Amino acid sequence: MVEHAHGENLLSLLPRPPHKVALLRASRLGDFLCTSPALRALRHALPEAELVMITLPALQDAVVRSPYLDGFIAFPGYPGIAQQFFDPRRALDFFRRMQRERFDLAIQLQGSGVYANPFTLMLGAASTAGFARPGDDTSLLDACLPWPDHGHEIRRLLGLVGFLGALPRGEEMTYPLFPSDRANAQALLAGLPQPIIGLHPGSHDPRRRWPLERFVEVARTLHRRYGGSIVLLGGATVSEEAAVLEARIPGCRNLVGRTALGPFGAALTRLALFITNDSGPAHVAYALRAPTITLYRAGGRERYGPLAEGPFAPLEPADAGADALVSVDQALQAADTLLADATGKERIPCGETSEALRYAR
Structure with a gap:
């Protein structure tokens, strides 16, 4: 034993x-x-x-x-x-x-x-x-x-x-990109007005999925504030959720199921902001240091949050309880902070800066 x-x-x-x-x-x-x-x-x-x-x-x-x-x-x-x-x-x-x-x-x-x-x-x-x-x-x-x-x-x-007996050589994740990945991503996003905000609404675990209506509210609000483009990203497994968002977010581009792993990662590097559930794409974004908001359930950050500082906002619910969710206001506050860095615009005041945003400094 x-x-x-x-x-x-x-x-x-x-x-x-x-x-x-x-x-x-x-x-x-x-x-x-x-x-x-x-x-x-x-x-x-x-x-x-x-x-x-x-x-x-x-x-x-x-x-x-x-x-x-x-x-x-x-x-x-x-x-x-x-x-x-x-x-x-x-x-x-x-x-x-x-x-x-x-x-x-x-x-x-x-x-x-x-x-x-x-x-x-x-x-x-x-x-x-x-x-x-x-x-x-x-x-x-x-x-x-x-x-x-x-x-x-x-x-x-x-x-x-x-x-x-294998000594650590750093804690950073690795996600290599090839020139063809970057070319494919450039073609997919060609002509889209800046800033480009990406959404990934899926997760293999239903408990980690943020409600679709909250994605809709955040996307509409950010589009009103910043203009630009909203794109939906992910594999074919999130096509059902993407179809709902596409119908409810005017003018968004649905790219779900159209990118293999490499072009998907390259697309993240071209975004001003990526908003995702606690799922694989969040780790891709951390590895590539793409500006990212990750929507965790309580305690999720301890096991899967970003270890390195970077343009990341790993959010957990402000309220206690196993069923608590990140609020729309939390997500918008984080988005304003990260988009101010990405676009060079003055941050729109949305209350106090959360503890999670220390990663974005």
């Missing part, structure tokens, strides 16, 4: 430096981007190793863009992890193929390990490491760190790889 960590500095205890390393992070875009500081640390600690990421098929492009990874393997689905992809026969074939790879090391970056540790052990690596919950049996893991029940996601993952 794990009550204490074991296998500290595993990288230096192995009989030889690992040549092939499998990493598991079968989660969504935001969680994947939170691994980039840990991946950077591993790349510096293992400069000659082949680092291969096992993740969701939709994130193949994100893996290809990473300067720290050498390969992508599509996650096949597994009970308790991305179950929508799971097929028993396909999973058995997957594990046979992975065991033939003869990985020297497999690291579980998924989370608490309840489902992810059995999956990672089935890869058949010579050594296996990961998190585990206190009280769980970890006798088959060569290195284990108890899963922390609080703290920022980036720092949790850095804690694990640091425990294994």
Whole structure:
């Protein structure tokens, strides 16, 4: 049973430096981007190793863009992890193929390990490491760190790889853009009056979705104050929400479903302001330092807020309670502060500056 960590500095205890390393992070875009500081640390600690990421098929492009990874393997689905992809026969074939790879090391970056540790052990690596919950049996893991029940996601993952012997190399996330991404984004936004304000109304978790009527009110108010353009951004999964906003925000441009990951990120760099739920696109914006308002539920900032200072306003509800929401006034106050910086116009007074806006300084 794990009550204490074991296998500290595993990288230096192995009989030889690992040549092939499998990493598991079968989660969504935001969680994947939170691994980039840990991946950077591993790349510096293992400069000659082949680092291969096992993740969701939709994130193949994100893996290809990473300067720290050498390969992508599509996650096949597994009970308790991305179950929508799971097929028993396909999973058995997957594990046979992975065991033939003869990985020297497999690291579980998924989370608490309840489902992810059995999956990672089935890869058949010579050594296996990961998190585990206190009280769980970890006798088959060569290195284990108890899963922390609080703290920022980036720092949790850095804690694990640091425990294994990969020293941190900064906490900033990485989201490389190619020239073609910037050209595609320029074409999509060509001719739109400035300033351009982007909205992302979706999240895979319904509890993290700000009410659409509040997006509408904020967008209409900002358009009256600043003119310019309102654009809707995101993947096809938010097309239903985007259709509602398009019908209720006069003159907005609906680009949902029209951008792959690269052009989407490049489009964010051309915005005067991006307003989003607590979701993957917020992490893309943090990585690219795009002026961003993120609408969190109470406590969400602790795990997923921006760690670096920048043009960011990570907002949480001013009122207490699990069901409390960020108010329209909070969002407008933050927008006025960030747009004043982006446009050079004098800030429109909207009350006291919130604690969250310290990031925007």
